[in-house]
Structures are given as structure tokens and as C-alpha cells.
Amino acid sequence: MDLFVAKVTQELNREIGYHSVTDEEKAGFANIISHTLRDDPDLAALLPVKPFGKDLFEKVRTGVILCKLINAAHPGTIFEKAINIKSNINIFQITENLNLAINAAKSIGCTVVSIHPESIIEQREYLILGLIWQIIKILMLSKVNLKNHPELVKLVEEGEELSDLLKMSPEVILLRWFNYHLKHAGTTRRVNNFENDIKDSECYTLLLNQIDPSRCDKSALTIEDLNIRAGKVIENATRIGVESPITPNNIVSGNSKLNIIFAAAIFNNNPGLHATEQELYEAAGLLNDDAEGTREERAFRMWINSLGIEGLYINNLYEDVRDGLAILKVIDKVEPGTVNWKRVEMKTNHRLKRLANCGLVIEYGRTLGFTLVGVGNMDFVDGRKKLILGYVWQLVRYATLKLIGSMTEEALMKWANSRVTTKANNFRDKSIGNGRFLIELFASVESRAINWDLVTPGEDPEGKEQNSKYIMSLARKLGGSVFCTWEDIVEVNSKMIMTIIATAHHIAQTYHSS
Template identity: 25%
Template sequence: MKKITNNEKNGILDWINQSLKKDNDVKNLLPINENDNNSFKNAFKNGILLCKIANISIRSTIFENEEKVRENFILFLNAAKSLGCNINGVTIQELLECDEQSVLLLVWEVIVVGLIKKIYSVEPSRFVSLLKDKETIKTYYELPPREILIRWVNFQLNRAWMERRIKNFNNDIKDSEVYTVLVRRITTKDAGVNIDALNEEDLEKRASMVLENADKIGCKRFLKPTDIVNGNSRLNFAFIANIFNTNLALPEIDLNNINKTIDENIITSTNVFNYSMIHSSNTNSMDSLFRNWINSLGICERYVYDLYLCTHDGVVLITLFNKIFPSLVDHERVVYPPFKSSRSREKLENCHYVVELSKRCGYNVSGINGVEIYNKGRRGTLRILNCLMKSYYSFQIDPNLKKDLNEMQIIQTINIILEKENKRQICGARFLISPDYNDFLAILDFINLIKPKTVNYSLVHYVKISSNDYKITDLVVSYCFKIGCNFYGNPLDFDNYREFDSTYLLFSLLTLYKIKQ
């Protein structure tokens, strides 16, 4: 992870101060004075502020906050991993000591993950205006976040009759002209936003006027005038992403009108079909689980934002094999980027090698070949990732295993442990189809065996009888994070149940149980 500069520190603290200023739980910790080290340490010393930050990025990532400092830091660290943040090199001790770089690096990762998730949550009826000729709705989900934001800015500039276009978030925005027009374009006349900054010759004063306008629409986050003038790419990305997520200003298009042309983007019936496949909650749940796992391992130079696009050259999957089976991969057979062309034969050869590695590991990959992975096929990619994650957990549970554990073996092992302690058990047959409240109570009992006195059963009862937004699954995942469990889903994954999510929760819990024995 790249070191956080002093300007970026100020931007992060500004975001925290603005985002949580109305939260009663942390109002005594804010605002954080960027020039006062004691103010920084006081704000982060008990870990509650970090937990709040994680919950902003993904709702219900963490269920409760308590005045238990070490547990709060463990909660945040594991929540960050579950969101797909790369926490390599950051330890609990560094967080306990409020090491500035460690805290800021993790907070920045969590902020960016939250921003990116919202970028990909835009409805197709809105984002179709950003697609180019012959692109489908699926294309949007394959674009890097920066490319989406650049297209959005240029779309707004075009609508404002401005000839300029941007290609980056540093040199192209330094003079504040683009920002001036952008902020005015996406707001209504009664917002009080103007373009007077275009008449100001001093670049820093012009940037100040831009931020004054941004403040009028509630988007003054991350930046100071010098960050615009100096072209800080990371902070400008966050600033634009925040504006995009809160003031989209894209026309709503009727997707049923399949012959309609919008800004030279033709919407076809294929587009609508792709949307229904990509945007289903089942797909998102599984994709995010594996995506978060890969990103949290810190083994890839690039952030995996689209599971199939980012794995279709075979490199990420081969890197995973190398992580789990260190002596398996013959690196002379792997072709790493840069490739000779975007449709390189080298990528296909990598994908064939992925299938070969899978067979050597004993995985069931019948009917799967390298072409399917190269073509971003969901079935083949998910099956291989499913096998890899089982191997990842199985080797942690027992390094001497000759064969990966399966779902029923995990449930049976946990039930044996629960039975010895006279605790309720998980119904295996039901759990693999659709777990109910009693199954999750059994999981809470198992959590309490791993770390006694962790579960507050009065809170469990409150969740059962209350009508608020929290569910038993929120509580289960929160307690998993609290005891240090490496689970890469989040409570929202259980809203639309998939076998992968719940069984991997059990894999991660049994792994932690074995480590603590």
C-alpha cells in the first residue's frame, strides 16, 4: 500500500469529520484536528471510530460497539478484510498504538471500497448514457471505477457545451475549470452554485471557489484548494466519486424502448438480459465473497473490481494457486502482463494452465476448459475459486490433510464439538439449503466456545423480538469479526441466501477454533 501523504491525511480526516459529525456515539471525539497529534490519538484510541467508518462503507458490517478497546480494533481489522481491503503489514498492535500510517492506510482502503461499491450500484436506466457504441450494460460492470468517473465527467461537460474533456484526475483538473462547470452542471439553479471561478486568474483562489460551490451541495469532502492545484490523483478520485454517488445527474432511460438511441449508445434487448444476470443478488453475493478474499490477501498488484474480467487472463487464479500451493506453479509457463495485445493468445494459455493446475490438485473441473475462463465464464471461474477457497481453509484447519474438507464434514466436526459441551447443534441438511434462526443460534454458541463471554445473549433476544433493521445474521458476522475470524462476506450476503456464504462462515470459524486449540 502506498504511503499516505500529509495532504491525503488531511483529506481523510476531513471526510471523517464531515461524515460522522452528527453521530452521537463519537461526537466527543470529533472534529479531529489535523495539526494535533493528540487529537488524532484520542479519536482513534478506543477503536469505536474505526468501527463507525467501516459501517459507513458497507451497512451492517459491524453490529455493535463496546468499550473494549482490543476487541474494537479486531472488529475493524476483520471487517476491513471482509470488505476486500488489503491489510497486509498492519497489525493489531499498530492500531492499539494509534500508529498514524497504519490507521490512515486502513481507513483509506475502507473509504475507497465504499465509494467503489456505490459506483457499481447505479441503476442501468441511469448509467446507459455513459456507454459507447456497441457496448452492453455488462460493459459498465467491467469498466474500472476511474474510467466510469472519467466518462461521467466528460458526459456532464458535453451536456454543458464545454469542449474540454479529461483523461486523468491530476493534470486535467488542476486549473479548476472542469470542476467549476461540473458542479454547476449537476445542480439546480436554486442551489446557489455559480461559475464565477472562471473569471478568477489565481488558481488557488479559483479552487477555493470550487470547494465553496461543492459545499453548497454537500460534497465538500477530501480536498483543499492546494490538492486541486497540485493534482493529487487519489484525493481527486475520491472527491469526484463522492459527487458521482450523491449527485448523479444522469437521465433515466426507459430500457424497454430497445430501439431508442441515447447519445449514440444503442440499447438492445441483449443489454437488458445482461443486466438481469449481473444485477441479481445471488451473483453479487458470491462474486463479492471471492473478490473480497482475493483483494484482502494482497497478492495481486491490481484491485479486483470485477471477478470475471480481472481473472480472465489467468494471472490472478495462478497467483492464488501459488499462494495456497507454494511449490505447484511452474512460473516459466506463466505469461505475466504486459501482454502483447488485449486479445492475446498468452492469456488463453494461462487459462489452460489454470485448468491443468486444478486437475493436479484433484478438483472436479469436468466440462471446464481455459476458453471458458478466458471468455469470463461465470460457471468455470466460480467452481475453481470455490475449490481454491476450500483448500485455503482446509490447510489452515489441518496442514496434513490429503483431501479438502467438504461442507458436511465441517458441519459434523462443529456439531461434535458442540455436543461435547451440551450445546444446540446445526441441522446439516437444512443448513445447506436454507439455515434458520436456530442454526445461527448454534453458530453463536460455537463462537462463544472459541472465545468465552463473547456473545451477549440478551442482545440476541433483542434482535429476535425487535423490528429494527438488524437481523441475527448481522450479529453472527459481527461476533465473527470480533473474535478474529477470517470471513470475507458481510451480513447483507445472507439477505439472499447462497450456500457458499454460510458454509464458508463455518469454514472460517472452524479454522479459528483449531488455531486456538
């Protein structure tokens, strides 16, 4: 590839954590999109995306590429039949696609504060690149975790427990993995960031040599010209099957985002870790969850992350709430002024301090009217999963009902039934599982959003699945945020059904006025 000359052109809103727009990043993102989605027949007229100029911003304007990229990052997030893919779609259909993309991005962990369909239609470059970066980061780092690679147990350091890995973000794990290989290469060099620490290509050279010494030699270290040395690194990576938009200039200039992508591409190709049977057994035991509990943990985690609380991002719900601070921040976001921060221990380096904070979690929960019989501060500190899920669900429920005017659940169900012909007794009504009740509810909000050709009778598992996936996309197309999965609808998970109906109510309140 040609060398990309970095040129700062914009400053990005701090809210989404992307501080400058550079031509080389735009080119790198365009190349990743073109490569990742190259085999999608729906995108034949849109790909490849030109790495320079305005092509990227013009191509994502309809929302189709963004929807497809989100599904590449987290398969199944968007029901693709719900995407308006025709070449001559109108502004209403474009807005539907963009709402779908933005709300789906939120559901997989992106921060979308200040990003609206208008932002993308008007081609506000810094916001578009900020969103694309977050999606690509999830795409590249989605497998950098203990669940997908239990051999990561090798990264646990002295004085740590295996559970400590669950608290780490994928980026932190990637750095630790990099340094694990540097340590075993016998060097004192360590990588603390993907900027200055990798500019001279020495660490990359040693990393690749550790992973595959037969095909990745260390001859690059004898090359004085840093651009040529970086080119040798990329050549070695390509030799072992690593595909990345990285260029020698990206490495030498220390472009953080493109180097994270490059390091992740090396990891995804071959982490080069080998764990013992006992280590793998211990990792499996730590990750042994029931399916519904796992889905709820993810839904609640993504909901918290969507709140845009400064300095808070949940990587693992059970581990990240054990000091009480995260939950206290969520409480204060949901009901501002509830938390007296003078009583909170901000440095939680001792169990007694964590217990004190979690005691406040219980106290403030009762203030908000939560049912907490048999739940104590030790349950949080000790990471008791079911009790943590139960508490966080009550936070979600409180925030959801507050969003629609603090309605009761009974009033919400009555409202839903008033808009449909097929009635449901309550959120647990098994008839909801075929999807038609919820589809009819969203149709009552905006009939143009429904393609009835995609709606099945819901009489068999396949039909229920299709209807449920369509419901998720309908809610998002109309501007709603939903964090459950289609399985929650089919199985009639009453908690998640309530949040979907509340989302429909909120859309009905705001949709026509906006």
C-alpha cells in the first residue's frame, strides 16, 4: 500500500474518545471495511471504498455499510432483511437504516453520544470516523478474551487470580499478551502503549519471531531505516497469514488506532500461547455460566455502557461491580443526587473499603424502592452472580419505567394491549413468543416501518426466530435502544419483554413529535 501522510483535519468531541481525524486512519478504516465486507453481494455497488477523499463518508450515508459492519463485528446483531438495501432508497428509509445502525452499535458496546442520523447524512466526518473506529475496534478485539482463548490463562501474573483477567479490557489484555512474548524473548523492552513504544519496530519483530520463528526472523533489527524496518515487520506478518491495513508509516508515526488493529490481527491469527490441561480446566470452570445468565449479564453490561458515564466502562459485570463504585455511578446517573459521594471510598484497595461501598449500594437501592431481601454488601464483594443480576435488573427496571414517566408495569401492559388486536395477559404470556404481538405494537407506532412480507405466522421455531429478530431491528429502526437478544423474545423472558414494550412506549411518546 502507499504510505499515508498523517494530516490532522478535525478535532473530535471528547465524549466518544477519538481526538483527531487523520487521513491515514480514514484510509485504514476504508481498507478494513472493503476487506471485511468484500464478499457481500448487497454491497457490490458500494465497495471498494476509496481510501482518500470523501468516498468513505458518501458510502456510509445510507447506513447499509454501517449495518453490515456491525454484523461483522457481532454477528446476528441486526436482522439483515430489515435493512433497506435498494440503491434508490428515500430519506425515510435512510433514516431508518441509520437509526438501526446507531442503536445496534450502542447494543454492542459503542458510545454513541451526540451521534444521530443527521450527523451521518450531513457527513460530519469526525463523528462518522469515531463511530466506525468503535465498531472496527470491537470487530478486531472481540476474540481477545478468556472465553474465546482460554490459553490466555498464561497471562496471569504473580499475586493475581484468574478472575482478574475478566476485569481487563481487550486492549489491556492485548498489551499484556504482547509483553508476555517480549519477556519470553529475553528482552527488557515492554510495550505500554501502541504509540511511542512500537515506533522502532523492535517489539513487533520480537513478537512475530516468538510466534513463528521459522518464518519470522529478526533480520529487521539490523536495518537502520525505520520505514524499511517497519516494512520488514509487515512482510513477516503477511508471511504467517496476518491481514491488516497497516503501513510502514503507520508504525513509524505511532498511530495508536491502526497499531491496535495490527496487533489484534496478529493475535487473531495466532496468539502463540500454550496452556496446560489443568490451566484450561480452571479457565473453563470460571466461565461456566447458564445461557440465560450469560445473556442477561451481557444485556445489563451493554445497558450500563450505553449510559455514557464518564470514566466507566464495564468489561465483566460480575467482576467490575465488586468494589461498589460502578454501581454507585450508575445509581447517580439514573437518579441524580442519590449518592452522597463524601461517603464513598474512591480508593478500594482494601476489602473493608469495598464492603463499605457495597453497603451504600444496598442502602441506596432501598431508597429507590428495590426489593433486597437476603441481599447484602458481601454478595457484591464476593461476586455472587445471581444476586448481582437481580440488583442490576432492578436498576434497569427503575430507569426504564422512569423513562416513560414512572408508569407501573400494569399500566404499561394496559397501554400495549390498547394498541393491538392480539392481547397478552402480562409480560409472561407465552403467546408473546411468536412475535406477532410485539410487531403489531411497533406497527401501531409507525406503520411504514413494517414490511409484512417479513412477518411469519410464528407457528414454528424458525418463524418465531425470524419474527423475534425482526422485532429487535424494528425497535432500533424507530430510534429505540434494546439490549436483549431474540432468544429472550422467543423464550418470553418477562424482564426483557417489559423493556421492549417500554421502548415501544417511549418511541410512541417521542417519535411523532420529533
